[in-house]
Amino acid sequence: MKVSELFTKTSKTAPADEVAKNAQLLIRAGFVHKEMAGVYTFLPLGLRVLENICTIIREEMDAVGGQELKLTTLQDPEIWKKTGRWDDEAVDVWFKTKLKNESELGLGPTHEEPLVRAVQPFVNSYKDLPFLAYQIQTKFRNETRAKSGVMRGREFLMKDMYSFARTQQEHDELYEKIKQAYFRIFERLGIGEQTFLTFASGGMFSQYSHEFQTITEAGEDTIYVDRAKKIAVNEEVYNDEVLAELGLDRNTLETVRAAEVGNIFTLKDKFSKPLDLVFTDEGGKEQAVLMGCYGVGPSRLVGVITELLADEKGLVWPEAIAPFTVYLAVLGDNSDNNHVRKVADELYSELTSNGVGVLYDDRDVRPGEKFADADLTGIPYRIVVSDKTVAASSYEVKKRTEAQPELMNKDQVLKMVQS
Amino acid sequence: MKVSELFTKTSKTAPADEVAKNAQLLIRAGFVHKEMAGVYTFLPLGLRVLENICTIIREEMDAVGGQELKLTTLQDPEIWKKTGRWDDEAVDVWFKTKLKNESELGLGPTHEEPLVRAVQPFVNSYKDLPFLAYQIQTKFRNETRAKSGVMRGREFLMKDMYSFARTQQEHDELYEKIKQAYFRIFERLGIGEQTFLTFASGGMFSQYSHEFQTITEAGEDTIYVDRAKKIAVNEEVYNDEVLAELGLDRNTLETVRAAEVGNIFTLKDKFSKPLDLVFTDEGGKEQAVLMGCYGVGPSRLVGVITELLADEKGLVWPEAIAPFTVYLAVLGDNSDNNHVRKVADELYSELTSNGVGVLYDDRDVRPGEKFADADLTGIPYRIVVSDKTVAASSYEVKKRTEAQPELMNKDQVLKMVQS
Numbered sequence: 001m002k003v004s005e006l007f008t009k010t011s012k013t014a015p016a017d018e019v020a021k022n023a024q025l026l027i028r029a030g031f032v033h034k035e036m037a038g039v040y041t042f043l044p045l046g047l048r049v050l051e052n053i054c055t056i057i058r059e060e061m062d063a064v065g066g067q068e069l070k071l072t073t074l075q076d077p078e079i080w081k082k083t084g085r086w087d088d089e090a091v092d093v094w095f096k097t098k099l100k101n102e103s104e105l106g107l108g109p110t111h112e113e114p115l116v117r118a119v120q121p122f123v124n125s126y127k128d129l130p131f132l133a134y135q136i137q138t139k140f141r142n143e144t145r146a147k148s149g150v151m152r153g154r155e156f157l158m159k160d161m162y163s164f165a166r167t168q169q170e171h172d173e174l175y176e177k178i179k180q181a182y183f184r185i186f187e188r189l190g191i192g193e194q195t196f197l198t199f200a201s202g203g204m205f206s207q208y209s210h211e212f213q214t215i216t217e218a219g220e221d222t223i224y225v226d227r228a229k230k231i232a233v234n235e236e237v238y239n240d241e242v243l244a245e246l247g248l249d250r251n252t253l254e255t256v257r258a259a260e261v262g263n264i265f266t267l268k269d270k271f272s273k274p275l276d277l278v279f280t281d282e283g284g285k286e287q288a289v290l291m292g293c294y295g296v297g298p299s300r301l302v303g304v305i306t307e308l309l310a311d312e313k314g315l316v317w318p319e320a321i322a323p324f325t326v327y328l329a330v331l332g333d334n335s336d337n338n339h340v341r342k343v344a345d346e347l348y349s350e351l352t353s354n355g356v357g358v359l360y361d362d363r364d365v366r367p368g369e370k371f372a373d374a375d376l377t378g379i380p381y382r383i384v385v386s387d388k389t390v391a392a393s394s395y396e397v398k399k400r401t402e403a404q405p406e407l408m409n410k411d412q413v414l415k416m417v418q419s
Numbered sequence: 420m421k422v423s424e425l426f427t428k429t430s431k432t433a434p435a436d437e438v439a440k441n442a443q444l445l446i447r448a449g450f451v452h453k454e455m456a457g458v459y460t461f462l463p464l465g466l467r468v469l470e471n472i473c474t475i476i477r478e479e480m481d482a483v484g485g486q487e488l489k490l491t492t493l494q495d496p497e498i499w500k501k502t503g504r505w506d507d508e509a510v511d512v513w514f515k516t517k518l519k520n521e522s523e524l525g526l527g528p529t530h531e532e533p534l535v536r537a538v539q540p541f542v543n544s545y546k547d548l549p550f551l552a553y554q555i556q557t558k559f560r561n562e563t564r565a566k567s568g569v570m571r572g573r574e575f576l577m578k579d580m581y582s583f584a585r586t587q588q589e590h591d592e593l594y595e596k597i598k599q600a601y602f603r604i605f606e607r608l609g610i611g612e613q614t615f616l617t618f619a620s621g622g623m624f625s626q627y628s629h630e631f632q633t634i635t636e637a638g639e640d641t642i643y644v645d646r647a648k649k650i651a652v653n654e655e656v657y658n659d660e661v662l663a664e665l666g667l668d669r670n671t672l673e674t675v676r677a678a679e680v681g682n683i684f685t686l687k688d689k690f691s692k693p694l695d696l697v698f699t700d701e702g703g704k705e706q707a708v709l710m711g712c713y714g715v716g717p718s719r720l721v722g723v724i725t726e727l728l729a730d731e732k733g734l735v736w737p738e739a740i741a742p743f744t745v746y747l748a749v750l751g752d753n754s755d756n757n758h759v760r761k762v763a764d765e766l767y768s769e770l771t772s773n774g775v776g777v778l779y780d781d782r783d784v785r786p787g788e789k790f791a792d793a794d795l796t797g798i799p800y801r802i803v804v805s806d807k808t809v810a811a812s813s814y815e816v817k818k819r820t821e822a823q824p825e826l827m828n829k830d831q832v833l834k835m836v837q838s
Contacts, residue, residue, distance in 0.1 A: 007486055007538060007547070007552060007583075009541050009547075011540070030541070035490075035491050035493065035494075036493070036495050039493045041491055041533065041537050042488060043488050043537070044486045047487055065424070067425065067463045068466055069461060069466055070460065070469075071460045072459070072460055072574050073526075073559070073574055074455070076454055076455050095516045095517075095524075096516060097515060097516045097526065099573075100561055105455075107492075107526075114454060114460065117452075118462070119426060121430070122426055122428050122449070131424070133463075138492060138557070144519050154518075155492055155493050164426075
């Protein structure tokens with residue numbers, strides 16, 4: 001894509017009321033637009049990042065046998081009343097609305113209830129289990145405050161998977177398989193190093209739940225990390241008993257701020273029982289289905305990755321999720337017939353025809369402006385074509401994360417950006 | 420995918436309160452789940468169809484230079500008040516909700532206002548224009564009645580593109596280019612033959628708008644079609660003056676029921692003016708941007724295509740949007756070691772490794788049940804592997820739209836389903 005055709009532009013300022021670093025940078029780079037606190041439009045560059053994150057998540061969910069569906073935003077009170085979660089006292093983040101006949105509806109803050117009702121007609125016998133169902137869907141949560149940019153939205157994207165098992169053992173196996181898929185997701189997203197499996201409160205139904213926490217000052221949680229063992233403990237279960245059980249030593253733990261990027265839960269029959277999700281086992285006995293739920297927030301991840309990797313010059317995207325792989329800047333006389341421009345045009349064609357995503361800065365602006373925008377947008381490789389590089393029959397290539405450019409020939413360029 | 424692993428099942432009945440044929444069939448085949456009137460969950464098979472439709476639409480929008488973004492559901496009253504569309508009297512399908520501080524928000528029934536506000540910071544000079552922006556996003560409309568299944572939802576998916584031009588001529592060129600893209604979309608979706616460019620009321624700003632109407636008894640509109648000229652006139656502008664202008668003869672027009680599957684509009688400065696979307700032209704003069712909007716409903720299309728193509732045995736999907744290309748049914752003894760089962764397993768592997776989507780009916784059920792499900796789910800090719808076919812070193816292939824199967828060897832099968 002050519003920068004001259006992209007309808008967004010970078011900006012030196014963000015809205016005055018925007019306090020979160022992630023939103024400030026994402027807005028300045030033209031990745032998102034703030035509709036109101038906690039509600040962000042994803043502009044073309046931001047949507048590409050979001051979709052790249054979703055693709056990685058989807059691939060890993062499919063790889064463990066997840067079946068994708070898409071539930072709805074509008075929620076029928078009936079099923080939520082059955083689980084006791086309709087009242088604003090029970091769930092304090094409901095957005096509610098009304099049909100014309102005055103009957104109340106909710107906007108899904110989470111989706112256990114409708115998912116259980118949707119799969120219920122298909123579950124009768126032990127032969128119908130186990131299975132995994134998931135969706136990537138917008139959630140609505142009426143947060144009192146929303147000051148963390150895209151990290152905590154009133155409207156945000158969520159991947160939520162649910163497991164349906166017959167026995168505790170079967171549940172445990174699925175749970176472990178999905179836990180491993182989560183490790184792969186964060187690894188592929190480029191934040192594996194900084195993301196820790198974190199023991200947190202399991203609520204009523206199991207000893208622990210597992211969070212995936214990414215270390216960042218912008219996080220809302222405090223966790224205690226054992227870097228060698230690659231696990232952590234959330235503040236809420238940080239006590240001697242738990243540490244002993246997990247074989248952790250208080251003295252080797254590091255106290256850090258972190259952002260929760262994923263959360264996996266054992267639900268047992270919490271939802272299946274009130275919503276009558278039962279099956280007949282091999283002995284002919286009726287049993288409640290054992291459930292688990294597994295969440296990860298793609299739009300939140302855009303914010304966390306920004307907080308974690310951005311530097312003073314702007315955004316920094318891991319290659320796997322960058323909106324484009326290459327920021328190609330042509331310098332100097334920019335008329336169509338100029339020989340420098342021709343070399344840049346040719347490289348643009350060659351890279352794109354090789355499947356490399358290129359944002360081609362073909363604008364008639366100063367080199368400094370192009371360099372600043374290349375940095376601000378955080379695209380992994382900047383390639384400069386100028387009089388100087390053409391004279392040297394080469395291209396100037398700089399990684400976003402490195403200070404010094406190097407000169408390369410075309411083969412080297414192709415090899416580098418396709419690796 | 421194996422039918423034994425798919426968590427949905429077919430059913431002989433649909434909810435008693437469901438009157439629309441499209442929803443009855445889609446529910447029976449396990450493609451959608453009804454949450455409430457006009458609100459449907461897309462289950463795995465249905466979501467595949469929906470996504471296939473979105474992919475075709477996205478490709479055609481990208482091909483004309485559309486830049487995808489994603490606006491939000493939650494709507495800020497401020498901008499809607501500026502255009503006079505916040506009041507329930509002005510827009511009678513609003514769903515509204517409230518923040519905790521009691522300030523009102525809306526759920527987007529359409530997105531002109533927020534889109535204009537989101538692009539406004541990027542438009543200053545004539546050099547910033549023209550461009551096309553689009554999204555595929557859920558819309559919420561508080562319809563009094565919702566009895567047409569997925570054809571008219573209270574919550575439904577919409578692709579809405581917006582054009583931003585400097586002059587009427589530039590607008591007209593963009594409008595024409597997108598109109599042609601719409602023809603390609605309906606052609607690729609397999610309903611090109613039955614879909615007609617239809618002249619409808621243009622509202623305040625142009626003589627006509629253009630609808631794309633697909634002929635079906637389930638449609639809500641009456642149109643007058645000239646089959647030879649491949650155009651139609653909507654009831655609302657069906658008069659002598661319009662017919663004369665379009666060169667149509669009342670005697671050659673056919674009166675039919677049709678469903679609107681797309682609608683394209685000239686908006687002129689209706690939204691740009693109140694929302695201050697202006698640019699400085701080459702002469703230094705400030706001008707309002709000229710807009711157009713271009714809608715097509717992917718979830719509605721699932722319903723329309725169902726109504727149009729389904730027969731007494733169930734759904735019928737065009738290959739381009741079918742959830743799978745092949746329904747592979749293995750008959751007889753279904754144990755893993757059975758030689759017939761082995762032949763079917765091999766074909767399943769070979770087809771999937773060639774990129775052919777296969778729903779493999781590996782269940783231990785009667786042949787009649789497999790045939791009925793193959794028909795009900797509407798997958799384009801049914802391939803049967805049985806004692807008989809293995810003895811003949813062949814496969815029994817039947818198109819969903821044909822009555823008679825034929826025997827083929829593997830090369831013929833591969834050629835057929837990959838064409």
